[in-house]
Amino acid sequence: GAGVSQSPSNKVTEKGKDVELRCDPISGHTALYWYRQSLGQGLEFLIYFQGNSAPDKSGLPSDRFSAERTGGSVSTLTIQRTQQEDSAVYLCASSSRDRGRIPETQYFGPGTRLLVL
Amino acid sequence: AQSVSQHNHHVILSEAASLELGCNYSYGGTVNLFWYVQYPGQHLQLLLKYFSGDPLVKGIKGFEAEFIKSKFSFNLRKPSVQWSDTAEYFCAVKEGGSQGNLIFGKGTKLSVKP
Numbered sequence: 401g402a403g404v405s406q407s408p409s410n411k412v413t414e415k416g417k418d419v420e421l422r423c424d425p426i427s428g429h430t431a432l433y434w435y436r437q438s439l440g441q442g443l444e445f446l447i448y449f450q451g452n453s454a455p456d457k458s459g460l461p462s463d464r465f466s467a468e469r470t471g472g473s474v475s476t477l478t479i480q481r482t483q484q485e486d487s488a489v490y491l492c493a494s495s496s497r498d499r500g501r502i503p504e505t506q507y508f509g510p511g512t513r514l515l516v517l
Numbered sequence: 518a519q520s521v522s523q524h525n526h527h528v529i530l531s532e533a534a535s536l537e538l539g540c541n542y543s544y545g546g547t548v549n550l551f552w553y554v555q556y557p558g559q560h561l562q563l564l565l566k567y568f569s570g571d572p573l574v575k576g577i578k579g580f581e582a583e584f585i586k587s588k589f590s591f592n593l594r595k596p597s598v599q600w601s602d603t604a605e606y607f608c609a610v611k612e613g614g615s616q617g618n619l620i621f622g623k624g625t626k627l628s629v630k631p
Contacts, residue, residue, distance in 0.1 A: 433618055433619075435618075435619075435621075441623075442607075442621055442622065442623035442624055443607065443609075443619075443621035443624075444621075445618040445619070445620070448617065448618050456617060456618065459618070491560075491561065493619075505551070505563060505566060506619060507563070508553070508560050508561040508562075509560060510559075510560040511560060
């Protein structure tokens with residue numbers, strides 16, 4: 401596609417429910433990143449995929465958070481038993497592998513605004 | 518651990534004023550540096566980036582940034598701002614040559630009065 405797309409654009413859920421957020425990266429981009437943007441915290445890294453594997457999960461805030469990527473394309477971020485502090489905008493970015501010569505740039509999607517009541 | 522500091526939380530300027538937004542990072546190795554902009558209601562867009570070479574980088578919409586290695590800084594500048602520059606600006610750093618994640622500053626909100 402022309403850019404990174406994310407769905408849903410907005411999600412309101414009740415505390416304790418599970419949510420799934422979807423990211424569709426730019427076609428051909430092998431690297432995919434999830435970030436979280438919340439008031440007062442700025443942009444925080446959550447997890448990074450290279451292909452279908454996740455070499456860096458260091459930013460996931462708790463074991464309630466998980467993510468997967470299948471077919472080297474679409475990724476889903478799942479938050480189980482949501483809490484009010486999970487309310488934030490969840491951003492996805494993608495980039496292409498650079499073959500060690502030209503460092504890649506990350507392109508961001510519009511985000512999913514999650515509100516946990 | 519790497520960190521990025523943006524010194525100004527909110528900057529208010531009148532149109533035609535000059536702009537400089539500060540960004541400092543902490544990382545001793547090779548870095549890739551970025552400025553992203555988020556206009557109201559829109560998603561993050563790349564404004565400019567530095568990978569290597571000329572430390573003065575020119576981006577879109579008349580913005581430029583200068584990488585000063587000795588000061589660990591990558592300040593964003595524009596000689597004359599417009600009302601349409603009202604947005605939030607984020608500085609970000611990544612370990613050079615890696616495909617790892619970006620470390621972002623907390624952002625600077627710029628309000629330009631017409």
